[in-house]
Amino acid sequence: MTEPLAPGATIGILGGGQLGRMLSMAAARLGYKTCIFDPAGDCPASHVANYHLKAAYDDAGALEQFAQSCDVITFEFENIPTAALDILERHRPIRPGRDALRISQDRLTEKRWLADLGLTPAPFADIPDRAALDAALADLGTPAILKTRRFGYDGKGQVRIDDASQSGAAFDAMQGAPAILEGFVAFEREISVIAARGLDGAVACYDPGENVHRDGILHTTTLPAQIPHGLATDAVLLASRILTALDYVGVMGIELFVTPRGLLVNEIAPRVHNSGHWTQNGATIDQFEQHIRAVAGLPLGDGARFGDIVMENLVGDYADRLDAILRDPTAALHLYGKSEPRPGRKMGHVNRRVG
Amino acid sequence: MTEPLAPGATIGILGGGQLGRMLSMAAARLGYKTCIFDPAGDCPASHVANYHLKAAYDDAGALEQFAQSCDVITFEFENIPTAALDILERHRPIRPGRDALRISQDRLTEKRWLADLGLTPAPFADIPDRAALDAALADLGTPAILKTRRFGYDGKGQVRIDDASQSGAAFDAMQGAPAILEGFVAFEREISVIAARGLDGAVACYDPGENVHRDGILHTTTLPAQIPHGLATDAVLLASRILTALDYVGVMGIELFVTPRGLLVNEIAPRVHNSGHWTQNGATIDQFEQHIRAVAGLPLGDGARFGDIVMENLVGDYADRLDAILRDPTAALHLYGKSEPRPGRKMGHVNRRVG
The missing domain is CATH 3.30.470.20 (ATP-grasp fold, B domain)
Known part of the structure; x- marks a missing residue:
């Protein structure tokens, strides 16, 4: 599809939180219908959408049904399972595309990609193991923040390290999840x-x-x-x-x-x-x-x-x-x-x- | 109910056209749910409402069900049958109230009420029969507009009379519906x-x-x-x-x-x-x-x-x-x-x- 979507068409939205809700109302103003895909029953977006498909993100049948009921698919959150995208993409365009999702789903990938683009991310280091954390703390100094590479939002999946002596506890708090260390940025x-x-x-x-x-x-x-x-x-x-x-x-x-x-x-x-x-x-x-x-x-x-x-x-x-x-x-x-x-x-x- | 309606409450809206649609989105912004009552299946408001009760305005059972699913009832159009209001009002407050509906449903009642209030409606005359029309045309002059007392909107149910000789055709066009004549207002x-x-x-x-x-x-x-x-x-x-x-x-x-x-x-x-x-x-x-x-x-x-x-x-x-x-x-x-x-x-x- 490269023609503009005509009024009356249906936009599929993965995720039915407040962002999906406000997207749905905006779509309505432009004359579109919306279909929300969200596992939660009474999710915010469902109140203002034409359809709500209540199913899990690993329910292949529901994902097929969702894709076929929409003309184009978008999302309100970046942590959509890759397998779900594979199914959806066979039927309808997903916008934004998968590159943006792949990069933003992983803090390490994102920072490396930004650096490759010539931009400046906050100082960071990959933390595959405890030794890497100690080396990174020596390099980046404290305070620093240890973050899971994936699934963090609103401060979740993060531990602040004010002193190198806290590194063991911080590393354990990640519970084995791949992580990165971010150096402190003295921002204005x-x-x-x-x-x-x-x-x-x-x-x-x-x-x-x-x-x-x-x-x-x-x-x-x-x-x-x-x-x-x-x-x-x-x-x-x-x-x-x-x-x-x-x-x-x-x-x-x-x-x-x-x-x-x-x-x-x-x-x-x-x-x-x-x-x-x-x-x-x-x-x-x-x-x-x-x-x-x-x-x-x-x-x-x-x-x-x-x-x-x-x-x-x-x-x-x-x-x-x-x-x-x-x-x-x-x-x-x-x-x-x-x-x-x-x-x-x-x-x-x-x-x-x-x- | 005189306490403010708490977020999460449901507002019932009679009529699912564009006004109900935009009311529904406004209610959502304030955290309310909406239930639309409209006989039409794919009505505009249903796209952005929590519930759509698809039933006729004379379906007493559906009206009961509607009232019981709402905390307060409002409407997007004034021509709601009185019998429907009787049923709804037994269960939930209707806002605005029935006085406003009673007055605005009938052009003659409305104009008389406005005049009684000391305001100035456009010149008008009650037209119960053909003789009254001829008398009113002699009194108010031409051009004038013959309008049905009820159910007119967007120019429907109206006939313009430019010359007294047109009065017979105009009267017949009302098909026996109670009507009023409105005199021409030379407004700026x-x-x-x-x-x-x-x-x-x-x-x-x-x-x-x-x-x-x-x-x-x-x-x-x-x-x-x-x-x-x-x-x-x-x-x-x-x-x-x-x-x-x-x-x-x-x-x-x-x-x-x-x-x-x-x-x-x-x-x-x-x-x-x-x-x-x-x-x-x-x-x-x-x-x-x-x-x-x-x-x-x-x-x-x-x-x-x-x-x-x-x-x-x-x-x-x-x-x-x-x-x-x-x-x-x-x-x-x-x-x-x-x-x-x-x-x-x-x-x-x-x-x-x-x-």
């Missing part, structure tokens, strides 16, 4: 750029946002980021290089460290990204519609921002804050329809116009 | 005000928009309307009087004629309104969320507009315009998921930022 700020690439190769970027984390989870993204114009340009050029190298189709979130030596690439996410949620209330075409446009082969929005904005995540129990948020005339609330507000769980976010 | 422009009233009695209005119709169907709404500030104030005061008199809960669309003698009330619609679609891209809280907030007993948004905007309806076949709309950086597209672009059918709309 963390920014992220939400970039998109269309089926025609066009690239569009939103203004970089400035991120603040709390307990390993994104807390706020503020637009504009307090960075010189030149750095914003660097971020766009760097994003364009990454997307083009991957022949990428869709939205990507790229987390960057601003350092005295320039921009370091912290992480790439081949999907819509939490730090791009501000676009819902600060840009005519938000990141969710931008992703759907790309995946559907439509022209991209240009990404223009029309206001200053702060996105704040609502993590855990937010009930006692709800009334104040609803009464704040600058605040746009976006809840995810999750029933249990567990600690550390993203329940929604608020976009506040600050200018 | 038509505006509408989208107003909301909360469960606590608070009233919030959006800036009036200026409407242009084409073939009896709304073509564009432009913000701001080119009217003096004083008239905008009059519109707000008038809206507030209407909503408060009805003890109204929800969003109402009020169409007004701007005349040399001030504002005339053309029509009220006890629901979200086509002329309020601009709020999706021109206000932090759009009319759909505003309605859901009211119905759920939440605080209203203040209605502030943050940009100049033109809403244009996409009526009938729009396929050859789609690419240009998608490439227009000022344009936000909202399609309704309808499969057949029949002439006169509203398929979507575009909000364009013009400042």
Whole structure:
């Protein structure tokens, strides 16, 4: 399929969390139907989708059925099993493609790929065994962070090492999972750029946002980021290089460290990204519609921002804050329809116009 | 229920067209589930709702089931059969309430009620029979419009009379349906005000928009309307009087004629309104969320507009315009998921930022 997807077509989305939910609503605005594939029964995206196929990611029959019910397939998370992709790809295009998934599923592969592309990831070392960890700590110094190569998110699968004496405990905490050590980056700020690439190769970027984390989870993204114009340009050029190298189709979130030596690439996410949620209330075409446009082969929005904005995540129990948020005339609330507000769980976010 | 509806509750929506669709997405943003009641199988709202109860409005069992699956009930159209309301009301609150429906379902009742409230409707006369029509034409003059008292929308159920000699044909065209004659209003422009009233009695209005119709169907709404500030104030005061008199809960669309003698009330619609679609891209809280907030007993948004905007309806076949709309950086597209672009059918709309 290289023709634009006509209204009425169905977009399949792997993963039914909040990102799938907001993708589904954006697809509806463009006249598309959506089919969500997710093992969980009452998942957030299922509330606003045409169909929900409730099945496990290793259920070959369900994956076949899913693929045949869609015109194109996308996803809201990068850790999709390779075997599932093999099945799906036989029937329908998957966008973004497998290269982006392969690279972003493994921190070591990602960092090596970024370095090969001429970009600067945070300093890192492969940690196949305990001896490698001790050598890497001697090389990169402390503090440093030991991370599993795969399946980490929101601070999970990570251990901070402040002193070389902690290396044994940190290594054991990985429970034998392949890991990498990341050296400490004395960054001034963390920014992220939400970039998109269309089926025609066009690239569009939103203004970089400035991120603040709390307990390993994104807390706020503020637009504009307090960075010189030149750095914003660097971020766009760097994003364009990454997307083009991957022949990428869709939205990507790229987390960057601003350092005295320039921009370091912290992480790439081949999907819509939490730090791009501000676009819902600060840009005519938000990141969710931008992703759907790309995946559907439509022209991209240009990404223009029309206001200053702060996105704040609502993590855990937010009930006692709800009334104040609803009464704040600058605040746009976006809840995810999750029933249990567990600690550390993203329940929604608020976009506040600050200018 | 006077407590605010907690996230996770279910809002029932009678009618599954584009208004129900956009209400459903707004409800989802606030963490609510939605259940759509509509006889049509693949109706626009069903694509983005948790549940769709496909049944006729005279199916008592289905109405019972619907009411029991919801915490509160609202609607996207005013012509709901009274018998259906009787059944629903036994189980759950209906918002807005029945007074607003009773009045707006009948053009004659509506105009008399507005006049009793001290407002000025367009000149009108009750037309129980042919003699009354001839008398009314002599009184109100021509041109005039003969309209059925009930079930008219988008120019349907209306006949224009340019000369008294046409009265016989016009009367016959009503096919015996109760009718009213509306006198010609030499208006300078038509505006509408989208107003909301909360469960606590608070009233919030959006800036009036200026409407242009084409073939009896709304073509564009432009913000701001080119009217003096004083008239905008009059519109707000008038809206507030209407909503408060009805003890109204929800969003109402009020169409007004701007005349040399001030504002005339053309029509009220006890629901979200086509002329309020601009709020999706021109206000932090759009009319759909505003309605859901009211119905759920939440605080209203203040209605502030943050940009100049033109809403244009996409009526009938729009396929050859789609690419240009998608490439227009000022344009936000909202399609309704309808499969057949029949002439006169509203398929979507575009909000364009013009400042």
